[in-house]
Amino acid sequence: MGRILPLLLALTAAAQTPTAKIVSAANAFLSTLDAKQRQAVTFSFDDEAQRKRWSNLPVAMVPRAGLKLGDLNASQRTAALALVSASLSARGYEKVQQIVEADEVLKNNGGRNTAGGPPPGGGRGGPPGGGRGGPPGGGRGGPGGGAMFGKDLYFISILGTPSEKTPWMLQFGGHHLALNVTIDGARGILTPSLIGAQPALYTVAGKTVRPLGAESDKAMALLNALDESQRKQAILGFKVADLVLGPGADGKTIQPEGLRASNMNEKQRTMLLDVVAEWASIVHAEAAAARMTQLKAEIADMWFAWSGPVTVEPGKNITAYYRIQSPHLVIEYAPQPLGGDPGMHVHTMYRDPTNDYGRK
């Protein structure tokens, strides 16, 4: 009997739908909390202010609500991350872990991309009269004395009641990360989400990590796969300094530009979808498959636009901006000059302008 029960439990878990697993993980997490913590982590499903309380900025600059990982004990933290993991694919969760780890590296480097690198915010002349620009406080403290960076500074919140039938939402984020996952029955919607990294290339235990490396490499490969005429259409003749549809731009659809996928060959379209999958497949596999089916169906109306340098050093990240857009998709990849090397500080945005927070 002692051996049969765990086996039965394992078989039951394996038979669960992804939504059932996420709901189980949510309830398991909530059961580890005391009443005060439960109150802090839960919000009404239609709490618009909480829905929109996300940013690329550190939490000391833009306060988040919910529960901070650093305020949880070990078992609560494990349960919180198990919930995040259940809602994402294996690669999606790995990406999230690498983004959070990057922020820990940033903290340990005193807000610099590399130990001994340029000062926080430096590299482009610096502010007049001091050279102390960038996120104030470097790695130690932000405005008001709050800590600025590190893996303890990520927040989790739940909007609505975890359910297999009625919609609810999981938010997880902090500096360079804002995951908004709406669970609506079998559907898992990840838009809008902000996925960034600084440093976007770092070393841990001798291993080089690039949280958004595939996003950089695959887009570069696609650009290189285009012929001259296609490149002329894809490469914009002007600089794009930042995300066009970053935080605060919900529900907006800009006119697409660049090269339309209907003017690509089959191999190029496959490469384009492979770039898209880097964002669409962050959510759990079943939801990702449904999303990719939706996006494949509108591939002819998908656009690819590039602005900036058209080459990259091997093993490094591109320093160019790119955008992929179709009727139900906006992806922006925007390297940031803050910190010196734009390839080391990347903001990306993943949207469905017709379906913010799974409203549809």
Next chain:
Amino acid sequence: MKRALIAAALLTLVAAPARAHRLDEYLQGTLITIERTRVQLEITLTSGVAVFPAVFAAIDRDGDGVISQAEGRAYADRVLGNIALGIDDEKLSPHFVSAQFPSVAELKEGQGAIRLVFAADVDSGGSERRLTFQNHHEPRISVYQVNALVPRDRDIHIVEQKRNDTQSLYELDYTQPGIRKDVEGMAPAIAGLAAAAYFAVRRRMRAA
């Protein structure tokens, strides 16, 4: 009094959603909404930490460290004076619609965004139109972005957007249902015939 209340409502000192952390640049992103008889400009201005003193000095004219309603409105007017909007070679006169300013602390940290909305009325025009937009606000420290939103009116189709390298100059070609170009050229002749017919009928009626 009513006008003052409306003005106060339109000029709000609330935090716009926080955006990127910039350093030595003043990011000015413009989103353009095209309608048949109206063009709207939504300009989001995000000041980097290093350029905050210059930006804030231009807003806080009395130097008291606070953005008053009057200062906010005056700054919006200054931005309005630094942009140019035109359609089909005609200069447009956009007017102030609303403004949102973040707290001074947020501006100082390089995280708050100022959001200004301007709009201009346009005549219904022909079927092929060219909108031009120029932003010359704080050129020494600024980076610009400008994009058209997909029109809500499904009959309006954006044909092409052109920009210079810095996106300070922008041209937008679009089509809309209207008088066809070939017919458009005949408009003076048609108007002349209509006027002649009108006076002829009037003369006849008088004579009767």
